Amino acid sequence: MDIxxxxxxxxxxxxxxxxxxxxxGTILYEVFEAGVFLAPYIGKAFQFQKFRRLEKRxxxxxxxxxxxxxxxxxxxxxxxxxxxxxxxxVFEDLLEEHDDMKIQYxxxxxxxxxxxxxxxxxxxxxxxxxxRGLRYLDIRRLGYFAGLDEIxxxxxxxxxxxxDALVNYADSKLANLSLIYVMRTWGYIGGEGxxxxxxxxxxxxxxxxxxxxxxxxxDE
Numbered sequence: 001m002d003i004x005x006x007x008x009x010x011x012x013x014x015x016x017x018x019x020x021x022x023x024x025g026t027i028l029y030e031v032f033e034a035g036v037f038l039a040p041y042i043g044k045a046f047q048f049q050k051f052r053r054l055e056k057r058x059x060x061x062x063x064x065x066x067x068x069x070x071x072x073x074x075x076x077x078x079x080x081x082x083x084x085x086x087x088x089x090v091f092e093d094l095l096e097e098h099d100d101m102k103i104q105y106x107x108x109x110x111x112x113x114x115x116x117x118x119x120x121x122x123x124x125x126x127x128x129x130x131x132r133g134l135r136y137l138d139i140r141r142l143g144y145f146a147g148l149d150e151i152x153x154x155x156x157x158x159x160x161x162x163x164d165a166l167v168n169y170a171d172s173k174l175a176n177l178s179l180i181y182v183m184r185t186w187g188y189i190g191g192e193g194x195x196x197x198x199x200x201x202x203x204x205x206x207x208x209x210x211x212x213x214x215x216x217x218x219d220e
Contacts (some may be wrong), residue, residue: 015125016055020062027079028069034083035091050095057094064069064107071114085121086113089128101136108216115216127213130177138170139214143182145201146211169198179207 013036014024058065072079090110094103109127111155118124134142143149155162174180183200194200203211211217 002049006135013051016051016058020058020065022065022069027072028065031079031087032091035087047065054095057100061098061103061107062179064104064111068107068111068114071111074117077114077117081119082114086124089125093128093132094179097132099136102131102134102139105131105139105214109214111216112213127210130179130210131214133177134173135170137166138173141167142172142174142179142203142207142211143215145174145196145198146203146208147198148211148215148217149186168184174207179210180204180206195213 013033017029017032018024022032072082081146087110091108093106097106099104106128109131111123112118131139137153140149140152144152152166153163155211157167171180171182175182181204182194182196183202184194
């Protein structure tokens with residue numbers, strides 16, 4: 001397909017949604033429709049490819065979309081707030097996120113908004129803004145510190161290796177975003193490196209709320 005056909009190709013949202021079992025006239029269809037209308041304009045040359053990628057992502061998470069559709073049907077949901085204030089954010093992230101592995105966390109966050117339900121817009125914006133700034137490695141590290149995941153990355157790597165540098169970068173990012181607290185040692189303060197684990201790291205209150213948000217874990 002050449003660039004001219006990509007630019008002129010119409011985006012058939014109905015076909016994309018029906019391919020994952022979202023029928024026209026349902027609440028979830030209307031939410032997606034509103035998201036497309038309210039999300040920022042996307043250049044035509046990139047629009048086609050992004051929507052094709054979106055279709056693939058929705059197909060891979062069809063089971064989660066079914067759960068979201070059930071949550072949207074709850075009687076206490078303010079559907080106008082969801083359509084006008086929340087889903088445009090979710091839709092833009094589904095469309096623009098480069099890392100396919102993060103799509104589950106975006107959808108989990110949306111489901112958490114519905115299951116709360118959460119109507120504090122600043123809180124919702126903060127959670128999605130934090131998620132937008134994290135990479136898959138960062139999220140898996142946070143999950144490990146939270147006790148929701150096995151140690152990540154698995155296996156051994158040498159101090160000073162590229163993987164060691166990536167892990168240290170991820171841990172520093174989590175600390176800088178106030179998602180974790182690190183128990184410092186004198187050696188570390190003096191400039192020596194410190195290996196972080198569940199023994200010397202705890203989640204901050206914000207980190208605990210955030211990991212529940214993107215994991216769709218309800219408060220006990």
